[in-house]
Amino acid sequence: MTGKELTDAQKQEVQRQLQIIKRGAAEIIPEDALKQKITQSIVTGKPLKVKLGLDPSAPDIHIGHTVVLQKLRQFQELGHEVQLIIGDFTGRIGDPTGKSETRKQLTEEDVQHNAQTYQTQLSKILDFSKTTFYYNSSWLGELKFDDVLKLAGKVTVARMLERDDFAKRYAANQSIHVHEFFYPLMQGYDSVSLETDIELGGTDQTFNILMGRTLQSAYEMKDGQVAILMPLLEGLDGTQKMSKSLKNYIGIDEVPNEIFGKTMSIPDSLMLKYYALTTAISGESLQELREGLEAGSIHPRDAKMKLAKEYVRMYHGAEAAQEAEQHFITVFQKRALPDDIEDIQISGELLEAGPISIIKLLVSMGLQASNGEARRSIEQGAVKINETKIMNIHESFHPQDGDIIQIGKRKFVKIKRV
Amino acid sequence: MTGKELTDAQKQEVQRQLQIIKRGAAEIIPEDALKQKITQSIVTGKPLKVKLGLDPSAPDIHIGHTVVLQKLRQFQELGHEVQLIIGDFTGRIGDPTGKSETRKQLTEEDVQHNAQTYQTQLSKILDFSKTTFYYNSSWLGELKFDDVLKLAGKVTVARMLERDDFAKRYAANQSIHVHEFFYPLMQGYDSVSLETDIELGGTDQTFNILMGRTLQSAYEMKDGQVAILMPLLEGLDGTQKMSKSLKNYIGIDEVPNEIFGKTMSIPDSLMLKYYALTTAISGESLQELREGLEAGSIHPRDAKMKLAKEYVRMYHGAEAAQEAEQHFITVFQKRALPDDIEDIQISGELLEAGPISIIKLLVSMGLQASNGEARRSIEQGAVKINETKIMNIHESFHPQDGDIIQIGKRKFVKIKRV
Numbered sequence: 001m002t003g004k005e006l007t008d009a010q011k012q013e014v015q016r017q018l019q020i021i022k023r024g025a026a027e028i029i030p031e032d033a034l035k036q037k038i039t040q041s042i043v044t045g046k047p048l049k050v051k052l053g054l055d056p057s058a059p060d061i062h063i064g065h066t067v068v069l070q071k072l073r074q075f076q077e078l079g080h081e082v083q084l085i086i087g088d089f090t091g092r093i094g095d096p097t098g099k100s101e102t103r104k105q106l107t108e109e110d111v112q113h114n115a116q117t118y119q120t121q122l123s124k125i126l127d128f129s130k131t132t133f134y135y136n137s138s139w140l141g142e143l144k145f146d147d148v149l150k151l152a153g154k155v156t157v158a159r160m161l162e163r164d165d166f167a168k169r170y171a172a173n174q175s176i177h178v179h180e181f182f183y184p185l186m187q188g189y190d191s192v193s194l195e196t197d198i199e200l201g202g203t204d205q206t207f208n209i210l211m212g213r214t215l216q217s218a219y220e221m222k223d224g225q226v227a228i229l230m231p232l233l234e235g236l237d238g239t240q241k242m243s244k245s246l247k248n249y250i251g252i253d254e255v256p257n258e259i260f261g262k263t264m265s266i267p268d269s270l271m272l273k274y275y276a277l278t279t280a281i282s283g284e285s286l287q288e289l290r291e292g293l294e295a296g297s298i299h300p301r302d303a304k305m306k307l308a309k310e311y312v313r314m315y316h317g318a319e320a321a322q323e324a325e326q327h328f329i330t331v332f333q334k335r336a337l338p339d340d341i342e343d344i345q346i347s348g349e350l351l352e353a354g355p356i357s358i359i360k361l362l363v364s365m366g367l368q369a370s371n372g373e374a375r376r377s378i379e380q381g382a383v384k385i386n387e388t389k390i391m392n393i394h395e396s397f398h399p400q401d402g403d404i405i406q407i408g409k410r411k412f413v414k415i416k417r418v
Numbered sequence: 419m420t421g422k423e424l425t426d427a428q429k430q431e432v433q434r435q436l437q438i439i440k441r442g443a444a445e446i447i448p449e450d451a452l453k454q455k456i457t458q459s460i461v462t463g464k465p466l467k468v469k470l471g472l473d474p475s476a477p478d479i480h481i482g483h484t485v486v487l488q489k490l491r492q493f494q495e496l497g498h499e500v501q502l503i504i505g506d507f508t509g510r511i512g513d514p515t516g517k518s519e520t521r522k523q524l525t526e527e528d529v530q531h532n533a534q535t536y537q538t539q540l541s542k543i544l545d546f547s548k549t550t551f552y553y554n555s556s557w558l559g560e561l562k563f564d565d566v567l568k569l570a571g572k573v574t575v576a577r578m579l580e581r582d583d584f585a586k587r588y589a590a591n592q593s594i595h596v597h598e599f600f601y602p603l604m605q606g607y608d609s610v611s612l613e614t615d616i617e618l619g620g621t622d623q624t625f626n627i628l629m630g631r632t633l634q635s636a637y638e639m640k641d642g643q644v645a646i647l648m649p650l651l652e653g654l655d656g657t658q659k660m661s662k663s664l665k666n667y668i669g670i671d672e673v674p675n676e677i678f679g680k681t682m683s684i685p686d687s688l689m690l691k692y693y694a695l696t697t698a699i700s701g702e703s704l705q706e707l708r709e710g711l712e713a714g715s716i717h718p719r720d721a722k723m724k725l726a727k728e729y730v731r732m733y734h735g736a737e738a739a740q741e742a743e744q745h746f747i748t749v750f751q752k753r754a755l756p757d758d759i760e761d762i763q764i765s766g767e768l769l770e771a772g773p774i775s776i777i778k779l780l781v782s783m784g785l786q787a788s789n790g791e792a793r794r795s796i797e798q799g800a801v802k803i804n805e806t807k808i809m810n811i812h813e814s815f816h817p818q819d820g821d822i823i824q825i826g827k828r829k830f831v832k833i834k835r836v
Contacts, residue, residue, distance in 0.1 A: 089563070089564075092564075093564050093567055093568075096567050096568045096570070096571025096572070140563055141562070141563065141564070142562075142563075143562065143563040144559070144560075144561065144562055144563075145507070145558055145559065145560075145561040145562075145565075145566055146507075146510075146511050146559070147563075148563055148566045149511055149514050149597045149600055150511075150514045150597075151597075152514070152595070152596035152597035152599075152600065153514025153595050153596070153597040154514070154595075155595065155596050156593045156594060156595055156596065157575070157579070157584075157588065157594040157595070157596055157598075157599070158588070158591070158593070158594070160596065161575070166575075170575070170576070173576070175574045175576070176574060176575040176576070177570065177571050177572075177573065177574055177575070178570035178571070178573050178574065178575055178578060178599055178603075179567045179568075179569075179570035179571040180575075181570075181575070181596055182567055182570065185596075
């Protein structure tokens with residue numbers, strides 16, 4: 001199929017889809033194959049099959065997970081179909097070495113229960129009329145030894161040892177058991193079995209997703225799947241990948257006030273990334289928001305409240321969103337503050353200089369005696385700005401007239417422009 | 419079970435068996451486990467299960483293979499039972515990468531045919547009342563993916579890459595495909611499945627056989643199998659391992675005259691090794707033979723003719739052995755020689771000095787002009803001593819009165835003591 005055969009309308013549609021799909025993606029491998037697949041889909045009217053693998057042991061979806069889910073949703077809005085794979089085969093096996101505590105063997109009931117939870121949670125993001133759930137045990141569980149050998153024969157040991165974590169462990173003389181090589185092979189075989197066109201994942205999934213591409217070619221499917229790799233979202237601490245184990249997450253199943261409050265603690269510096277990757281905001285609106293924040297015409301706190309309200313709306317509905325916002329304003333912004341907050345006068349120059357290190361700010365305002373003291377206060381969770389706890393000693397803040405800084409339970413000051 | 423409970427007769431029997439089993443073995447791992455197993459077998463009256471794996475693609479047994487077969491036979495004479503595994507599962511799979519020409523996929527018929535050939539050939543060495551044939555497809559073919567993962571989870575990648583050939587290929591950046599890791603795992607799993615006590619193989623099988631020991635422990639059999647590793651037998655060239663592909667072998671299915679003639683071309687230096695490892699000669703007779711050869715009371719040619727006759731007897735019967743010997747004497751030792759062979763006089767000193775390099779001998783006798791010429795004549799197969807072609811330029815020979823040296827088709831000389 002060549003460009004020649006396309007009508008102008010079709011060409012435009014290819015461009016439109018490409019633009020939407022590429023937005024926010026960290027990497028697309030290979031990009032020209034993506035264009036080909038979209039073109040083919042438009043010409044033939046056949047939707048693309050877009051796959052995401054789900055860990056059967058961890059069904060609590062948080063905002064970090066929604067980065068890929070939002071991208072899937074975009075595919076659905078473009079008319080494509082989503083394949084959700086519940087990796088129950090792996091989960092049912094557990095860890096054959098018996099050494100890992102984290103990979104416990106799941107029972108049939110665990111898997112069923114987790115799948116149910118996934119369905120409930122994902123229905124809030126995906127269009128279920130264009131979503132099919134699969135259990136990979138239904139094909140992997142049927143493979144016999146000779147099938148497995150055929151699968152293993154498609155890849156070399158050296159290629160496997162290129163995977164980041166394997167390479168590191170091998171170099172450090174830490175055990176890698178032979179069965180571990182099969183986790184990427186299984187994930188790749190899922191794509192063979194389902195004839196997947198496109199697989200989505202975080203950038204930490206690059207190796208595994210490209211394995212699907214390799215295996216599809218090895219099993220003589222004409223062209224291997226395309227990998228769309230989404231950025232990893234930092235959690236509330238602003239530095240580490242959002243995850244349940246690090247407790248720096250916002251769960252989409254948490255109660256509205258919790259979602260709202262946690263969102264308010266996102267570092268300002270990450271807010272636009274959260275908007276871009278985890279909401280359905282349009283390209284234009286995102287651009288407006290960016291410009292408004294830069295120009296100072298939109299206050300970061302207001303933008304963050306809007307984000308918090310949007311999350312609650314997405315996962316609990318409009319009414320809950322309204323209530324959560326009201327609750328936050330009442331409890332934190334009004335009631336929690338004493339009536340008589342001391343003003344600290346700050347020069348207009350400083351206010352206009354842009355964001356500065358919070359540690360520096362606290363010391364320069366005379367609120368803390370030294371950088372060390374300021375750092376310890378932040379580490380102990382004792383510093384709040386505008387009712388939001390500061391989680392990270394490296395955080396910066398752009399002080400504005402009226403901002404309220406709190407240290408410990410009782411010390412409050414309000415910034416006043418001189 | 420401790421030594422205390424054994425009667426004196428039992429203790430003696432343990433020692434007797436140990437001595438026979440250890441004779442000729444290159445390595446036994448671990449040796450004390452062998453003693454324990456023998457003791458247990460004697461006390462309980464339960465024979466040991468002694469395993470040998472057979473390559474389903476190469477049923478033409480040669481004298482090199484008989485090294486382990488003779489050891490199996492000894493086990494049978496001690497009352498133990500032999501498990502012969504036809505590795506049809508591996509053979510039926512072929513090479514999953516499709517790259518290796520040497521590992522062609524065998525059909526069901528190939529495997530059946532080869533198994534039949536094995537039975538015919540092995541019946542000449544083993545006691546079939548104490549031998550059971552197994553096809554490993556009957557258990558390996560039944561394994562499903564989760565069983566395979568369990569198997570693969572028992573071993574680390576680093577351990578696998580310790581295997582000699584893997585280590586070399588990995589270091590040289592040559593491809594190792596992941597399925598290749600399964601060949602030792604399959605061989606080891608055979609021992610799990612059959613609860614093997616002892617596995618035999620050449621020293622080149624050390625890794626694979628110890629894998630069986632590892633896997634038996636991993637599958638919680640009380641004590642893993644014992645590895646008995648036999649030396650590799652050099653072929654007719656005297657240096658490389660006997661093998662079909664190198665054409666330096668004596669096949670047990672070859673016609674009597676061929677077996678006899680090929681045996682006569684074994685280098686003198688290897689004759690005792692052939693006797694020890696591939697015949698049923700007793701320890702005492704072997705010692706007598708060694709002493710006779712050293713003292714010069716037994717001529718190497720006579721000892722070799724006895725070996726040749728023994729091979730024909732073992733594989734074609736006593737009558738054929740008699741005939742082959744007669745044929746050799748008639749055709750080669752008598753008729754083939756001209757009536758009037760020139761004598762070359764050699765000092766008694768030289769004759770008593772022991773073996774010397776054949777190249778040196780030819781030059782010092784004036785039969786060849788230089789070491790280079792002598793080497794080339796040997797390489798071209800033009801040099802015979804007592805009707806036996808010299809295969810190796812490094813060979814030594816102990817000249818004796820009456821020995822006949824032939825160069826090319828027409829030049830004959832007879833050694834005459836001065």
